[in-house]
Every structure is written in C-alpha cells, then in structure tokens.
Amino acid sequence: MSNMTVVGSLSTDFVVTADKRPTVGETIFGELFTTTFGGKGANQAVAAARLGGQVSMIGTVGSDLFGKEIVLNLENNSIDTTFVERVTQKPSGSAHITVVDGDNSIIYIPGANDEITKEQINLAQSQLESSDVVIIQNETPLDIIEQVIQTCFEKGIKTIYNPAPAKKVDQALIDQVTYFTPNESEFTLLFPTLTLSEGMAKYPNKLIVTMGSKGVYFNDGEKEVHVDSYKVTPIDTTGAGDTFNGAFGVALTAGLDMIESIRFGNLAAALSIQKFGAQSGMPTLVEMKESGLYEKEWNIK
Structure with a gap:
C-alpha cells in the first residue's frame, strides 16, 4: 500500500451550474446549487485514498462548522x-465555482489555509519522512511549499508539485522536486519565454504537462512523449487535475513506470469528469x- 502525505488546502466548494455566465451587472437564473468538499490538497488526498493509498493530510481549517465537516x-x-x-x-477556505457546459471557472478564498505554519510542518516531520511520496500544490503559502519541498529533497523523499493555481516559482525549487505537473495554461504562465517543447526538454522526466482532452506530455530525456487521454463526454471537469495527481502518485508508489502511471492517472481523471463535483x-x-479501460497489468492493490 502506498504511504502518501498531502500538504495543502482544504475547503468547501459552493457550486452553481448555469447555461451561461453572467456579464458585468447582469443577473441570470442558474440551474442548480450545491455544496461539496474541495481544496486542491484535500481533493488530491481523497483521490489517492480512494485508489488504495494510505494517506495523511497536513493542512489547516477554521474552527467553524465548515472546518469540522471538512475534517470529518x-x-x-x-x-x-x-x-x-x-x-x-x-x-x-472556500471555492466558488460556476459550471457551464461541463467547464468550470473558480474564485478561491484561502481563509484558514493561509494560517499553516512552519512549526506545523516541523511537528509533522516524522510523517513526511515515512512517506513514499509527498504531494503539494499552490493553495498554501509559498514559504510552506518551499519548506516542504526542501525537507523532502534533503531526506530523499519523492515529491509531486502541482503548481496550481500558477504563481511565480524559483528555479531552485523546481530543481528540488521530483515531478512538476502544471496544466497547459499554468505552464504558459510559469515559463513565458519557453515553448512547451523547450520546457519539457529542460526538465526531462520531471515536467509533466497535463492538457485535458489532449492528454499528457513529457520528455523522457531522449524524445517527447505523448500519453493520450481517454475519450469521454464530460459532465463536470472540476477536480480532474487533482484526481490525476492523486492517482499518478498512487501508481508511482505501486511501482509503475512514468508512462503507465500517467495512463492510470488519465483513466482516473476520465472517470471523475463523468460525475458531478470534485x-x-x-x-x-x-x-x-x-x-473496460483498466489495464490488468497495472496490478494495483
């Protein structure tokens, strides 16, 4: 069983579905409102746990009812x-999500997620050191991200850094992570002077660019590799990237190689977008x- 730690955000998602997005000053009728659990950290932890990972979460919630429900x-x-x-x-923390035609737009409010401290990470040192892989994202303060990645680098612990939402990242930090998993738009924001091919060549077997229905791309040190997505009709794409990252981590720690781990992550993401909610x-x-798309040779238990 994969021993995984996720450091990141926990929140409640407030989701509205509609047939269009309102323009400035416009009020429209929506179709559905619901609340679900979210936060990129919590999402990735849940994705990994449902796929058999033994997962520990490091993060911060408020003392309000939402916080109690998030932990439960x-x-x-x-x-x-x-x-x-x-x-x-x-x-x-909270995220306010509008879903139109299966695609989402999000306003994220960090709230208590910004209150995670270096002392809290220090207290969890033994948990980090016992992990096969540590997953982290960008919905926590940058100094915490840097501390976690540096600690894991020094201890030889594999890391998956999902830089979402995109924020400026120091070159040295990228050098220390094992896997760096932006989507296409995040790659463009993070590497404005590089083409996709140049970026992947610069970070072989590290930079893994997820591109939704177009699949996933990386450079294996000799050539660019494209791992195709599974073609499905999406109902709600919220959380697809988080599902991929959690599943990718499970597959890696189960001993699958890079391509098969990405394929496993792609299938998990494809199944996730056929249901509502992250x-x-x-x-x-x-x-x-x-x-029917599951590969028996994956042999994940």
Missing part, C-alpha cells in the same frame, strides 16, 4: 487527520477495475 469528510475517506490544525482567526466524482479502485 477526510476521516470518512480513511485519511489520517492527525496533522490537520484548527485555527480561530480565520474561517475555513471529490464526489473521484473513482475508487474498485470502480477503476470495473472500467
């Missing part, structure tokens, strides 16, 4: 919450194996 949801997904701290000075759409390992 993690525990209901068999995620260790020992290192999830409750704070009183800020409310729990976490509610994430497949279990049983659901993955029930898919």
